[in-house]
Amino acid sequence: MISAEKKATIVSSTVAALLTLIKLVIGIFSGSVAILASAVDSVLDLFVSIFNYFAITNSEKPADRYFNYGRGKIEALASVIEGTIITISGLFLLYQAISKYINGGTSQYADLSIIVMIISLVITISLVIYLNKIAKDTNNMVIKADALHYKTDVYSNIAVLLSLIGVYFTANEIIDIIVGAGIAVYIIYSAYELIKDGVLVLLDRALDDNLIAEINKILEEEIEINDFHFLKTRTAGNVNFTDVHLVFDCVILLMDAHAISDRIEEKIMALDTTKEWVINIHLDPYDDSDANIDAYCPVPIQRINS
Numbered sequence: 001m002i003s004a005e006k007k008a009t010i011v012s013s014t015v016a017a018l019l020t021l022i023k024l025v026i027g028i029f030s031g032s033v034a035i036l037a038s039a040v041d042s043v044l045d046l047f048v049s050i051f052n053y054f055a056i057t058n059s060e061k062p063a064d065r066y067f068n069y070g071r072g073k074i075e076a077l078a079s080v081i082e083g084t085i086i087t088i089s090g091l092f093l094l095y096q097a098i099s100k101y102i103n104g105g106t107s108q109y110a111d112l113s114i115i116v117m118i119i120s121l122v123i124t125i126s127l128v129i130y131l132n133k134i135a136k137d138t139n140n141m142v143i144k145a146d147a148l149h150y151k152t153d154v155y156s157n158i159a160v161l162l163s164l165i166g167v168y169f170t171a172n173e174i175i176d177i178i179v180g181a182g183i184a185v186y187i188i189y190s191a192y193e194l195i196k197d198g199v200l201v202l203l204d205r206a207l208d209d210n211l212i213a214e215i216n217k218i219l220e221e222e223i224e225i226n227d228f229h230f231l232k233t234r235t236a237g238n239v240n241f242t243d244v245h246l247v248f249d250c251v252i253l254l255m256d257a258h259a260i261s262d263r264i265e266e267k268i269m270a271l272d273t274t275k276e277w278v279i280n281i282h283l284d285p286y287d288d289s290d291a292n293i294d295a296y297c298p299v300p301i302q303r304i305n306s
Contacts, residue, residue: 008134008143009053012150015127016045019120026116032167032176035113036096038120038160041153041187044089048082048149052142069278072237079145079198083191086149090187097181100173110168117161124153139274140238145194152190156183207233207240211271215242218267224248224260229289230282235275242268243280250285257283 002010023039026032055078063070131147134140163179166172206212212233219228227247234241246264248257261281269277 004134005056005138005140005143006053008131009049009056012127012146013046013049015123016042016049020046022116026113030113032113035160038156040092041089044085048085052078052146056142070239072239073202075142075237076198076201078142079194082145083194086191087188090184094181094184097177097184101177110164114164117157117164121157121161124150124157128154152187159183201235204234207235214271215268222264227287239276239278241278245282245284247284247287
């Protein structure tokens with residue numbers, strides 16, 4: 001069965017292919033740098049959406065002997081690559097705008113171009129609404145990146161449409177050049193967040209501060225542990241990872257300590273049910289953190305001779 005995330009990438013790839021064909025043909029024949037800019041962006045959308053499909057397909061594979069923690073980080077890698085591609089496309093579009101200004105190019109077929117951009121705008125808005133819904137339901141980083149990408153396309157399509165209308169009524173090509181350059185700058189700016197978020201995941205950044213605060217609250221309110229330390233968190237794909245040392249009374253039964261740990265795990269998992277959790281709890285009979293390195297268990301441990 002195809003997951004919602006995969007289905008979303010298939011839909012976005014199909015839409016990107018359709019928009020690429022429409023805009024590229026009109027952009028070449030009309031000579032509008034704004035439409036050509038939008039067409040180039042759609043070409044990149046197509047490649048990115050196809051890449052996202054393979055990224056999600058691999059990230060959904062279960063952990064195995066080679067990837068013990070799964071392949072969730074491939075989503076972050078996809079986000080970095082997508083952001084980089086968007087940045088390159090923005091730089092190319094900026095070059096096109098400057099080139100038209102220097103060479104004095106003119107636009108043609110303005111009426112047909114306006115119709116094409118209206119159709120493109122309606123299609124893109126519909127796609128953004130769909131992708132936002134999937135991103136909200138799945139909390140998938142790749143789909144969020146795709147939704148953000150196509151959201152920037154909505155703004156750029158509106159800008160292109162307004163520039164075409166302006167050129168149509170005034171015959172002033174500088175409008176097309178300014179809008180094309182403006183779209184390029186906006187595209188470069190929008191790519192920053194994608195690259196930043198992806199890099200932070202690849203560097204094992206901790207979970208959101210509010211979520212960590214909730215985890216700390218759960219541990220602090222647990223009356224059957226003496227203390228805790230070495231709390232570490234990270235995320236990859238659809239999985240949150242948490243490690244922590246719990247300090248128990250040194251005479252507690254292992255079965256009781258294990259039951260308490262299970263209860264704590266259930267509370268932590270309930271903090272975000274949209275994600276899977278991998279929680280590793282280390283059971284300490286005394287505080288062995290750096291701050292209490294000299295701590296020890298005052299009760300002798302009775303060993304059972306076999």
